[in-house]
Amino acid sequence: xxxxxxxIQEECGLDLIREVVFGKWKxxxxxxxxxxxxxxxxxxxxxxEASRRVLNxxxxxxxxxxxxxxxVYNQQPPKVEYYLTDLGKSIMPIINELGQWGDTHSxxxxxxxxxxxxxxxx
Amino acid sequence: xxxxxxxIQEECGLDLIREVVFGKWKxxxxxxxxxxxxxxxxxxxxxxEASRRVLNxxxxxxxxxxxxxxxVYNQQPPKVEYYLTDLGKSIMPIINELGQWGDTHSxxxxxxxxxxxxxxxx
DNA sequence: GGCTACAGGGATAAATTTATCCGTATTGAA
DNA sequence: TTCAATACGGATAAATTTATCCCTGTAGCC
Numbered sequence: 001x002x003x004x005x006x007x008i009q010e011e012c013g014l015d016l017i018r019e020v021v022f023g024k025w026k027x028x029x030x031x032x033x034x035x036x037x038x039x040x041x042x043x044x045x046x047x048x049e050a051s052r053r054v055l056n057x058x059x060x061x062x063x064x065x066x067x068x069x070x071x072v073y074n075q076q077p078p079k080v081e082y083y084l085t086d087l088g089k090s091i092m093p094i095i096n097e098l099g100q101w102g103d104t105h106s107x108x109x110x111x112x113x114x115x116x117x118x119x120x121x122x
Numbered sequence: 123x124x125x126x127x128x129x130i131q132e133e134c135g136l137d138l139i140r141e142v143v144f145g146k147w148k149x150x151x152x153x154x155x156x157x158x159x160x161x162x163x164x165x166x167x168x169x170x171e172a173s174r175r176v177l178n179x180x181x182x183x184x185x186x187x188x189x190x191x192x193x194v195y196n197q198q199p200p201k202v203e204y205y206l207t208d209l210g211k212s213i214m215p216i217i218n219e220l221g222q223w224g225d226t227h228s229x230x231x232x233x234x235x236x237x238x239x240x241x242x243x244x
Numbered sequence: 245g246g247c248t249a250c251a252g253g254g255a256t257a258a259a260t261t262t263a264t265c266c267g268t269a270t271t272g273a274a
Numbered sequence: 275t276t277c278a279a280t281a282c283g284g285a286t287a288a289a290t291t292t293a294t295c296c297c298t299g300t301a302g303c304c
Binding site: 002004005006023024050051053054057075076077078 | 258259260261262263264265269270271272
């Protein structure tokens with residue numbers, strides 16, 4: 001994979017959680033899996049902005065970190081189903097709150113995010 | 123600053139919140155500010171692993187996104203105090219839960235994180 | 245003058261994460 | 275036989291984020 005050069009911070013709870021859920025699509029993946037969208041293809045359809053490749057990478061990381069696990073059916077064509085581990089389930093209430101907070105404040109958030117795109121006038 | 127080339131996702135609440143709090147030190151900054159650690163120098167002492175520069179950058183971003191605001195005292199040597207806006211305050215319960223979740227599962231999390239450092243045996 | 249405390253930001257390199265492109269494998273259906 | 279469906283991962287480029295280094299400015303103290 002990738003050989004780290006900088007130390008990983010793991011002092012406090014905030015460091016630790018950042019390590020496992022701060023990826024571009026990780027909270028989305030956890031959310032959809034918690035909603036019963038379990039197969040890779042379905043997850044991809046639900047997150048069309050993400051490439052197949054990145055989703056696979058982030059699913060693997062979630063699996064390495066034991067937030068999700070999968071069942072690989074031994075058949076052709078392949079069939080795989082992801083599900084949340086107990087640890088993964090335990091974090092869902094918080095991720096749901098994050099999503100709700102974002103929805104609740106979506107107007108404000110879209111406004112401040114748009115400002116980033118405005119180039120300073122010449 | 124930096125001129126973006128890729129579009130910013132802002133479909134759902136999870137996209138939006140990611141944009142404003144997924145920085146290496148943002149949740150830490152929000153946490154300490156919520157605890158009354160308001161001056162830049164104090165924040166730096168509380169997050170010694172982070173460089174002065176990055177903290178400034180991330181504080182500016184939090185300010186741009188209106189999660190924090192600051193009072194600049196017109197005096198020498200300079201004095202600045204950050205505080206949470208209403209929007210910033212509204213997110214603290216969730217950030218506190220994230221920290222608690224990380225603390226609660228710290229043993230597990232440290233274990234899985236350490237696995238990342240193990241180089242495959244020759 | 246030189247040093248400290250305080251806060252801030254430019255410039256650039258390095259690290260890390262994502263994006264893109266392409267190739268593998270198997271079964272069944274057209 | 276060629277194509278679709280299903281899932282996986284290598285290799286490399288590009289984008290983005292962080293790390294590093296260094297400089298500015300002021301008031302007071304020695």
